[in-house]
Amino acid sequence: MKEIKRVAIALGQGFTPGVNAIIMGTAITAHRLGWQVVGIRDGFEGLLFPERYPNNGLIDFGPENISKLNPLESDAMGTASMVDPFNIRTINELEMVEEVDMSDVLLGNLKKEGIDAVIAIMMGRGLSILHKLNLKGMKSVCIPRSVENDMASTAVSFGFNSALSFTIEMLDRAMGAAKSAQKIGVIEVLGAKSGWLALQSATAVLADAVVLPEFPCDVKKLAEHLKSKINRERPYGLVVVAEGASFTNLPGATTEKNDMLKKALSPLADDDESSQFVINRSGKAAMVLSHALQQLMTEDIFPLVLGPWTRGGSATAVDRQLGLGYGSAAIRAIQTGQFSTMVSFMPPDMQFVPLIEALNKVRTVNDESYFIDIARSLGINIGGTSV
Amino acid sequence: MSNQDYLNIKGRVLNIQRYCGEDGPGTRTTVFLKGCSLRCKWCANPESIKLKYELDYNRKECKGAAACGLCLKSPFPEGAFYVVDGEDDKVHANWDLADITEELAGLCPTGAIGIFGKEMTARDVLTEVLKDESMYRNTGGGVTISGGECLLQPDFTAAILRGAQESGIHTAIETAGNVPWPYMEKVLQYVDLMLHDNKQMNPERHKKWMGVDNKRLLENFKKAYETFPNKEFITRTPTIPGINADEEHIRAVLEFIKPYKNVVDYELLPYHRYGTGKYEFLGKVYELKDYDPPTPELLAHLRGIIDEAFGRELKNG
Numbered sequence: 238m239k240e241i242k243r244v245a246i247a248l249g250q251g252f253t254p255g256v257n258a259i260i261m262g263t264a265i266t267a268h269r270l271g272w273q274v275v276g277i278r279d280g281f282e283g284l285l286f287p288e289r290y291p292n293n294g295l296i297d298f299g300p301e302n303i304s305k306l307n308p309l310e311s312d313a314m315g316t317a318s319m320v321d322p323f324n325i326r327t328i329n330e331l332e333m334v335e336e337v338d339m340s341d342v343l344l345g346n347l348k349k350e351g352i353d354a355v356i357a358i359m360m361g362r363g364l365s366i367l368h369k370l371n372l373k374g375m376k377s378v379c380i381p382r383s384v385e386n387d388m389a390s391t392a393v394s395f396g397f398n399s400a401l402s403f404t405i406e407m408l409d410r411a412m413g414a415a416k417s418a419q420k421i422g423v424i425e426v427l428g429a430k431s432g433w434l435a436l437q438s439a440t441a442v443l444a445d446a447v448v449l450p451e452f453p454c455d456v457k458k459l460a461e462h463l464k465s466k467i468n469r470e471r472p473y474g475l476v477v478v479a480e481g482a483s484f485t486n487l488p489g490a491t492t493e494k495n496d497m498l499k500k501a502l503s504p505l506a507d508d509d510e511s512s513q514f515v516i517n518r519s520g521k522a523a524m525v526l527s528h529a530l531q532q533l534m535t536e537d538i539f540p541l542v543l544g545p546w547t548r549g550g551s552a553t554a555v556d557r558q559l560g561l562g563y564g565s566a567a568i569r570a571i572q573t574g575q576f577s578t579m580v581s582f583m584p585p586d587m588q589f590v591p592l593i594e595a596l597n598k599v600r601t602v603n604d605e606s607y608f609i610d611i612a613r614s615l616g617i618n619i620g621g622t623s624v
Numbered sequence: 625m626s627n628q629d630y631l632n633i634k635g636r637v638l639n640i641q642r643y644c645g646e647d648g649p650g651t652r653t654t655v656f657l658k659g660c661s662l663r664c665k666w667c668a669n670p671e672s673i674k675l676k677y678e679l680d681y682n683r684k685e686c687k688g689a690a691a692c693g694l695c696l697k698s699p700f701p702e703g704a705f706y707v708v709d710g711e712d713d714k715v716h717a718n719w720d721l722a723d724i725t726e727e728l729a730g731l732c733p734t735g736a737i738g739i740f741g742k743e744m745t746a747r748d749v750l751t752e753v754l755k756d757e758s759m760y761r762n763t764g765g766g767v768t769i770s771g772g773e774c775l776l777q778p779d780f781t782a783a784i785l786r787g788a789q790e791s792g793i794h795t796a797i798e799t800a801g802n803v804p805w806p807y808m809e810k811v812l813q814y815v816d817l818m819l820h821d822n823k824q825m826n827p828e829r830h831k832k833w834m835g836v837d838n839k840r841l842l843e844n845f846k847k848a849y850e851t852f853p854n855k856e857f858i859t860r861t862p863t864i865p866g867i868n869a870d871e872e873h874i875r876a877v878l879e880f881i882k883p884y885k886n887v888v889d890y891e892l893l894p895y896h897r898y899g900t901g902k903y904e905f906l907g908k909v910y911e912l913k914d915y916d917p918p919t920p921e922l923l924a925h926l927r928g929i930i931d932e933a934f935g936r937e938l939k940n941g
Contacts, residue, residue, distance in 0.1 A: 321720075326663065326835070331804055333661035333776070334835040336674065365720035368703060520914065597706035597718050 241571055243273040245352045246298070247281055249363035250317045253382045253396035255552020255560055256358060258308040262564025263356055264298040270572065274298040275352070280317020284346040285325065285339050295350065308560070309551040320363045322370070340373060347375065354576065356567045358382050360394070364579075364596050371577045371592065378570040379579040379592055380563045384548055387431035389598030390590045391581040395563055397434070398555040400427065400547045404438040407543050412442055412475050420537040421445075421463060421474040423530065425523035427547050428479030432602045434547075439477035440611055446618035448526065450481035451602045456526070457486040458621035460533035467536055474536075480544060482522045482620075488532045520544060562587060631747035631787055635780030638672045638741055638772065640752050643759075648796035648817055650765025653753050655784065658741040660772040661802045663835035664823065665911045666864060668899035672772040677741040678906070679724060681717040685736035688713040694731060700724065705737075719906055746783035753788060766794025766816070775799050778807040785814035800834075801841035808844050809851065817856045820845060822890075824868050825876035833867055842880070849884040857887045863926065864895040869918045874926050878933045890930045894918050 244267055246260055264274040276296040277283040283294025296302075296314060306313055322343045324336040347355070354376040357367050360383045367379055381388040384400035404426050415422040428434050432449025439447035445466050448454040459476070467474055523540035531538045552560065559582065566580045566587040578589040602609060612619060636658040644654040659675030660667075667673060671680070689696060690713055695705040704722035705715045715736075729737045753767045760766050767788045774781045774797050785795045796817040801808065812818065822845075824830040827837035849857060859881055863869045874892075881887040895917050903910035918926075931937070 323720075328836055331661075332836060332840060333802060334663045335661075362720060365703070365718055369720065593703055596703050596721075597716065598708065601709075603709075 239353060241270075241272055241353045243275065243351050243353055244568070244571060245275050245277050245284075245295070245347070245350075245355050246314070247277045247355055247357045247359075248314045248317065249280060249320045249357065249359040249382075251360070252311060252316055252548050253358075253384060254311055254399040254548070254550050255309055255396070255556045256311040256382070257306045257313050258552060258557045258560025259358055259380055259382075259395060259564040260298060260313055261303055261306055261308055262561035263568055264300075264303045264564075266565040266568040268300055268303075270568070272568075275350070276314045277355075279315040280320055281322050281343055282317060284343055284350070285322055287346060293350065294346075308557050311552075320359070321366050323366065340370060343370070344373060344375060354378070354571045356380060356564070356571075358395070360388060364592060368577075368592055368596060376571075376576045377592075378567045378576065378589075379595070380567055381579055381581070381595070384434070385428050385431050386433040387428075387599050387601070388595065389600045390579060390595040391600075392584060393559065393582050395556060395559055396552075398559070399550065399553045401434060401437055401441075402553045403547055403550055404434055404543060405441045407546070408438055408442040408444070408475070408477065411541055412444075412473075415473040415475055415539075418537070418539075419472040420539050421467070421476065421530070421534075423476045423478060423523045423527040423538060423540045425478050425480055425520065425540070425542045425544060427544060429481040430599050430601065431481075432479045433600070433608075435477050435479035436602055436606075436608050436612060439617055440608065440615065442475065442477075443615060444477045444617055445474040446476045446620070447612065448476065448478040448482040448484075448522075448620045449602055450479050450483065452620040452622065453483045453485050454478075454526075455486050455621035456484050456488070456529045457533060459618065460530055462618045462621065463530070463536075464534060472536070476526070476530075478522045478526050480520075480522050482526070484526065484529070486621075487525070487529050628747075628787070630783045631745060631750060633746050633780050633783045634743050635746065635749075635777045636675060636677075636741045637744045637749060638669075640749065642756055644768070647768035647770060647798060648766065648819065649794065650763035651756075651759055652765040652768050652796070653756055654768045654770050655749055655753070655774075657769065657771045657774045657777055657781065659776045660800075661776055661836075662773070662800050664800075664862075665833055666862065666867075666895060666915070668896065669772070670899060670902050670906050670908055671740045675772075675776065677726070677739045679717060679719055679722045679729075680738040680740040681722075682736050682738070683714055683716070685734045686714040687734055689715060692733060694733065695737060699731075700728060746780055746787060749784050750787040750791075753784070753793070754791060757791070757793065760793055764794070766796060768796040768798060768819075770798040773800055773803065775801075775803040775807045775811055778803070778810045782811045782814055785811065789814050789816075801844045802834075802836060803844070805844055805847055808848060812848060812852050812855060815852075815855060817858065818848065819858050819860060820848075822859045822861055822877045822880070825873055825880065829867075845880075849881075849886055853886055855886060857881075857884070858889045858891060859887060860891045860893055862895055863892045863918050863923065864912070864915060865918050865922065866915055869895075869922060869926065871926070871929060874929050878930065882933075889934070892923060892926055892930070894923055 267274045278294050287294040322340045323338050325339045358380045381391050381394040382396045383394035384396045386397035388394045411422045411424050426435050520542045527538045527540035570589045575589045579592050579595045581588045581590045638656040638658045641654045644652045647654045660673045689707045726739050769781050788795050798819045800821045830838040900910050
């Protein structure tokens with residue numbers, strides 16, 4: 238194996254609190270091996286368009302600079318506006334927009350800069366792009382980050398604990414508001430495909446119910462459950478709903494048909510496979526559910542959306558520790574030649590799993606999940622099902 | 625060379641749709657071509673945007689991994705197709721990794737895996753179009769070439785329209801106009817009606833929402849009106865609150881078309897989100913997911929301004 242001398246860190250699309258901790262874990266461990274560490278600005282863009290940046294799109298993460306970083310923040314590298322060097326949008330010589338494959342430019346500039354391996358802090362689609370770059374010869378190790386904790390092959394993604402803590406804090410406040418106003422709060426939290434954030438935060442604040450993407454919610458049954466919980470002594474309630482929730486028995490819901498106009502405007506538009514009413518817009522789940530419940534209940538109901546707020550802020554102590562651990566482990570993977578892998582935190586161990594095994598998977602809540610048992614034991618209703 | 629050799633030209637077709645009622649007069653056949661020169665963030669047909677062929681995967685047609693599972697193995701690319709845990713073992717697709725050929729797609733026994741975009745000759749397209757010749761006569765309809773951007777394939781589009789005109793069929797195109805003028809000029813000689821967009825009159829906002837400014841396309845439209853005074857033109861705006869559903873935009877478009885009598889109408893197409901689901905399906909992000917369609921009241925108000933400008937009695941009270 239070629240001797241490692243210089244490692245680059247790339248940060249994928251989207252904001253996660255506390256990424257500096259990963260950078261510090263990576264750099265401090267690498268420095269002890271005598272390696273240099275640099276960061277690629279704005280995802281891969283620093284090396285795709287080095288002429289647009291100072292220092293050819295790289296940030297020096299030498300010991301002096303690392304000592305100045307705040308491990309609670311995410312401000313050291315910038316955020317990618319896109320993650321896909323295979324489809325870079327450009328305007329061609331005929332002034333027409335098109336996407337071009339610039340993966341060879343990226344690989345060429347990695348080589349030119351003497352970068353032997355890349356540590357990619359990625360989630361979602363970024364894993365597929367990383368896999369394609371690996372197939373073209375890039376040596377990489379992936380660190381999973383997801384505030385929704387929806388990445389497979391790891392128990393906890395970086396960023397989840399910070400998002401969870403903030404969500405719980407906000408739900409506590411919402412509960413206080415509901416109590417004071419004697420209303421039922423329907424609070425939407427992040428979770429497009431995976432309900433971990435909703436489930437664990439609802440459990441922590443002892444919500445009356447939680448609605449998850451994985452379990453379609455029977456709204457009529459949910460209303461019955463809430464009616465059974467609300468009384469003169471406790472004239473308020475709290476429902477936590479994930480943004481990717483789906484509903485059945487939704488009063489007033491209409492199904493849009495594939496009419497002539499729709500087909501003409503969008504020839505391949507098609508109905509959803511299921512008859513469920515699926516919400517796919519941020520902020521809409523709380524509104525749809527609160528309106529539906531209001532039609533079935535006499536108590537006042539108010540919607541509130543935490544959504545994007547959850548991504549901001551600083552890292553928690555757990556994420557700070559996890560970030561340092563992920564960064565350090567990624568260097569160990571490189572040191573031992575375990576490329577095309579993802580660092581996986583399976584307490585108490587850090588492991589390295591082939592990236593291809595983490596691709597195409599979403600870590601979802603299922604009926605056997607221990608957190609479901611906990612919620613049910615505490616009397617928290619899961620999407621209108623009987624407790 | 626025989627008279628109809630021009631029909632041998634090949635092009636990339638996304639879809640041919642019969643019995644359409646929105647793309648010109650009467651009942652029509654609309655031919656959607658692949659490839660576009662803009663990147664409108666609300667595009668309802670994201671599968672039409674790229675000129676290159678793309679995976680078309682219809683999960684409903686999949687028999688499931690246990691019953692079939694062919695696409696989970698070589699020669700299909702690793703990770704291109706996959707199953708998720710649970711009772712439903714129908715296969716999912718990963719568009720980033722599923723860079724497959726038509727030949728490979730043909731290995732799928734159910735037809736669930738296909739390719740968006742098909743190479744056809746203008747003759748093939750015309751044969752499809754001519755199937756409804758009598759319907760066009762009965763309804764005053766015809767053929768419309770749409771996209772993507774049909775003017776990205778000017779020779780192919782011109783050949784189909786020429787063939788249609790020679791068969792006595794009314795011809796129309798739908799275009800956003802962002803092509804070199806010779807492309808538009810070449811096609812327009814075979815066009816009876818050009819439906820063209822005016823999505824945003826402010827060049828900077830046009831660049832933000834469409835990817836390029838509107839300088840060239842406005843020049844093209846003016847040249848088209850002036851070079852082809854006997855053709856009919858209808859300008860249209862996909863109307864989106866927060867982007868262009870306002871009086872300022874409507875009045876700017878009306879001012880732009882005012883000198884030209886061959887611009888016979890200005891239509892507003894209310895924004896819809898029918899294409900939203902397809903973005904995820906194509907591994908793309910739909911950036912306008914939090915935008916709402918215009919209210920009926922707003923549309924009626926804006927259409928009232930247009931009716932007034934065209935000297936029509938108000939359609940919408």
